[in-house]
Amino acid sequence: MITSQRLLQIFVVFGILYSILLLIGNETLTWYLKPFLIPFLFYAVVKSEPFDTKKWLLLALFFSWVGDCILMFADKGELYFIFGLVAFLIAHILFIVLFTQQTLVSVSFKKPLFWVGFVCATIYLISILSLLIPTLGDLKFAVTGYALTITIMLKVALKGTFDWEGNSKYIVLLGAAFFVISDSLLAIDKFYSPIAAASFSIMITYLIAQFSITFGILRLNQKNN
16 A cells, blocks of 8 residues: 555655656646646645644645646636636645644744744745736736735744744745745746746746645654654
């Protein structure tokens, strides 16, 4: 019987092969392979030991997969992009719930370093929106709401590095940071200025983000952790 650990390993190998195909420009094959990426993480969580926040991680991965599938048709019309944005917005809200439901062992609000990170994340949000808003047109409010949500997700993950037990909390933060990077690259490429090898850059950071969050949460919730 295939294990959770093996499914995570398969995701890594598949993700590397997928990224190589993107890098060499085989976008036709990667288009067909994209829907099979997140299911490896989803079933790795299904196969993992039971833990209190498992359902939230599964739901977040499911809506991420829905977003992936919808965005495959983004070139067919703007509605596909909007619906994909909504799916990922739901996924990020679920990630926020997932992070807030983890077991706490400390209180981050009393630690100055937390507020340094908090302020840095806020400055980044303001900076990226200042860059993008003049080019967003009718999507101004939708993209602003999405950017605010993913920044909150990053801040909650940052809070977790002070509140949670075990070194796996840093892997979760890494994943949240890569999610912000991936979505920022996507937004800049789509609304501001084309980025060289955009598909590769967006997807490699996205895959690192999803793997890091999933792996980090599973490690945080291991009974022997």
